[in-house]
Amino acid sequence: MIHNYKSEDKVLVAVDCIIFGFDDEELKLLLIKRDFEPEKGQWSLMGGFLKKDENLDQAANRILYHLTGINDIYLEQLYNFSKIDRDPVTRTVSVSYFALINISEHDTKLTANYSAKWFSFKDIPPLIFDHDKMVKHASRRLLYRASTGPIGFELLPEKFTMRQLQKLYEAILGEKLDKRNFINKINSFDILIKLEEKDMSSSRKGSFLYKFDQEKYQKKKAEGFSFKF
Amino acid sequence: MIHNYKSEDKVLVAVDCIIFGFDDEELKLLLIKRDFEPEKGQWSLMGGFLKKDENLDQAANRILYHLTGINDIYLEQLYNFSKIDRDPVTRTVSVSYFALINISEHDTKLTANYSAKWFSFKDIPPLIFDHDKMVKHASRRLLYRASTGPIGFELLPEKFTMRQLQKLYEAILGEKLDKRNFINKINSFDILIKLEEKDMSSSRKGSFLYKFDQEKYQKKKAEGFSFKF
DNA sequence: CCAAAAGTGTTTATGATACACCCATGA
DNA sequence: TCATGGGTGTATCATAAACACTTTTGG
Numbered sequence: 077m078i079h080n081y082k083s084e085d086k087v088l089v090a091v092d093c094i095i096f097g098f099d100d101e102e103l104k105l106l107l108i109k110r111d112f113e114p115e116k117g118q119w120s121l122m123g124g125f126l127k128k129d130e131n132l133d134q135a136a137n138r139i140l141y142h143l144t145g146i147n148d149i150y151l152e153q154l155y156n157f158s159k160i161d162r163d164p165v166t167r168t169v170s171v172s173y174f175a176l177i178n179i180s181e182h183d184t185k186l187t188a189n190y191s192a193k194w195f196s197f198k199d200i201p202p203l204i205f206d207h208d209k210m211v212k213h214a215s216r217r218l219l220y221r222a223s224t225g226p227i228g229f230e231l232l233p234e235k236f237t238m239r240q241l242q243k244l245y246e247a248i249l250g251e252k253l254d255k256r257n258f259i260n261k262i263n264s265f266d267i268l269i270k271l272e273e274k275d276m277s278s279s280r281k282g283s284f285l286y287k288f289d290q291e292k293y294q295k296k297k298a299e300g301f302s303f304k305f
Numbered sequence: 306m307i308h309n310y311k312s313e314d315k316v317l318v319a320v321d322c323i324i325f326g327f328d329d330e331e332l333k334l335l336l337i338k339r340d341f342e343p344e345k346g347q348w349s350l351m352g353g354f355l356k357k358d359e360n361l362d363q364a365a366n367r368i369l370y371h372l373t374g375i376n377d378i379y380l381e382q383l384y385n386f387s388k389i390d391r392d393p394v395t396r397t398v399s400v401s402y403f404a405l406i407n408i409s410e411h412d413t414k415l416t417a418n419y420s421a422k423w424f425s426f427k428d429i430p431p432l433i434f435d436h437d438k439m440v441k442h443a444s445r446r447l448l449y450r451a452s453t454g455p456i457g458f459e460l461l462p463e464k465f466t467m468r469q470l471q472k473l474y475e476a477i478l479g480e481k482l483d484k485r486n487f488i489n490k491i492n493s494f495d496i497l498i499k500l501e502e503k504d505m506s507s508s509r510k511g512s513f514l515y516k517f518d519q520e521k522y523q524k525k526k527a528e529g530f531s532f533k534f
Numbered sequence: 535c536c537a538a539a540a541g542t543g544t545t546t547a548t549g550a551t552a553c554a555c556c557c558a559t560g561a
Numbered sequence: 562t563c564a565t566g567g568g569t570g571t572a573t574c575a576t577a578a579a580c581a582c583t584t585t586t587g588g
Binding site: 389404466467468484485488489508509510511512 | 564565566567569570577
């Protein structure tokens, strides 16, 4: 006997993207104004539906690109939300994805061509459906990511100062860190390249710029080096 | 304009359950012999399809109960597998769930009434579809769970010896642990109750039995105590 | 010359690891 | 009495945390 797949219920599978950014001061969340019913005009995560001819990762990338123009970033699968009436119109199961991006590289395009906007966590507007739960879940995952490996790669510009990196960690961990201990810790990872160049915008003295050494990082990771923060 | 939900593709959503057990010596995996095509007669995780009137957690519990009689355990959502042709018959997205259970409490029922069987990790048979990937993913999650909180609750009988608990951790972590350091660590958590009673089956001297103190554990957890192993 | 941020090491405390002997009992 | 597993504590090492002053330079 062949199992009768046809007798089984099919459901709509949605994908919702939680995108975190950092602007040198605080963590931000990318939202769009929904342009269709239900909940038209409300703020929402970037969402859409899985199509027959793509897997979930592909759907997440397509949906994010379509709604924000953001492309070629690493989206990580997070969790499913499947409460029966979570979408008032029809039964959907939503798969959440999250990613970290560098605001400065994406901001102009976003505000010019899309209805997407960055929000501080202090003033996130009410979100549709269960999107607030998704954001909470993603925040926990971000915290976990930050404590198990370096995260600056995606969130900071290519060249950055120690101060910027520290502010990023402080924003994610939600606590002030000691400057010297922070630098010692980061240096112990040995995955930064100190440049000759200084950033003169933040002080009279100027502060050295650094770059991530992707190669060294990949090598250390492959060797099982622990980047526990 | 109302978004046309009807134009979107619907897909079958499967749920597959990865169940770990422990038998005082090693970690085991519960599998069933598939009794329908495709892949009839092959070993497989416990799987089924999400129905319209249930959420994913409910589906996982229903499916596991139906196939094994196992009930009232905590199933944790793991990850989605969505490769387009992962199921050769029709497009499905599979949501994996995992759980830990105490073999001795479930074994007789299982072998008597169901075609489910426990396998050592050493000799897991070839599995259908992408179930081997699911198992790998679940093993990583188990390792993570073991390093962030106590795991004996579900995997051991109500009363157990320190030796049993240590063997469990050794099985999960995949390494031998020092007896004294292990006990010191566990005692530092302060969530066990030492009973008067001794287990005489393993040695002439006998070894004291312990119970988990659920109340103390919940209280400590609520206070943010870190059970990092 | 002073305000404002950058840069730099050492001491202390805490937790992790390594390690070896006596105990109780049934056969 | 002896073989078997059970039970116990300390010293050392490594990592984390606390902590304050000097440097640079534009205004």
